[in-house]
Amino acid sequence: MTIRAVGKRFGRRDVLRDVSFALSPGEVVGLVGHNGAGKSTLFRIVAGLLEPDAGGIEFSPTGARIGFLPERPAIYPELTPREFVAHFAELAGHDPGEASRRAEAHLDEVGLTEYKNTVMKRFSKGMMQRASLARALVGEPAILLLDEPESGLDPIARRDLREIVDARVSRGMGAILASHDLKTVQSTCDRVLILRNGSIVRAVDALDRRATGQTFALQVPEAQAERAARFAASLAMVAEVRRRNGVMTVGLRNNGTPDALLAAMVGAGISILFFGPASVDLEGEYAKHAGDLAEVG
Secondary structure: OOEEEEEEEOOOOOEEEEEEEEEEOOEEEEOOOOOOOOHHHHHHHHHOOOOOOOEEEEEEEEEOOOEEEEEOOOOOOOOOHHHHHHHHHHHHHOOOHHHHHHHHHHHHHHOHHHHOOOOOHOOOOHHHHHHHHHHHHHHOOOOEEEEEEOOOHHHHHHHHHHHHHHHHHHOOOOEEEOOOOOOHHHHOOEEEEOOOOEEEEEEEEEOOOOOOEEEEEEEEEEHHHHHHHHHHHHHHHHHHHHOOEEEEEEEEOOOOOHHHHHHHHOOOOOOOEEEEEEOOHHHHHHHHHHHOOOOOO
């Protein structure tokens, strides 16, 4: 998906101004900013609920399905999760039999099979969020929009929600996450876009969501750069390797240590010119670029 120069105005106020970015399959992009910065408006435009006043959105392939999990999802409390999800599957064009089959499959995916016939007015917020996620996934979306999905959830429910979404992303689904929890954003997203007064004022590379250890920056001689990147990517301890502006960034898994990484690189005959931590200070970037006061609206 490519968003090109999207703008939206309500009355005399520009809510979004010249917003442009792309989302690739299997990528998670974070949106952060004060209340009123334009995050929810952008989500509604991507979901097709609002028309932009300027710019546009291109989907590849054309007609790619969008799933949307809003901050306050609408739940029908007198329905069971099976009835709720099957209803939306039918709205998506499936016959009742196929809708029921899809409801069963997605409720199992989100861990609600045991409660599929329990009316949702008895559910905790975490269970309601699971049912809403199953509803968002029923159309097999290529892109999932997550607007403050962990708000009000306990730590276990938050962990479970992340694992469900991460499994989908690992199979190629793209996702956009809006959240005020910067630690969650940094640990979940590949890139983070900071919005202020409807504009993207900063794009930050976050720690890769698969790198649960630490991230380090390395610099090697240019003649060895390609080989060094390939070698690092082949190591079991390495979650991801990125190269930019002559610097290689390596994210380690939990079983990796900086000493082991450095020893492996040197042992492979690679000359290390620089080696050090490369953690992104997302809180510092946010404080610097998002502004001191919450925007209105």
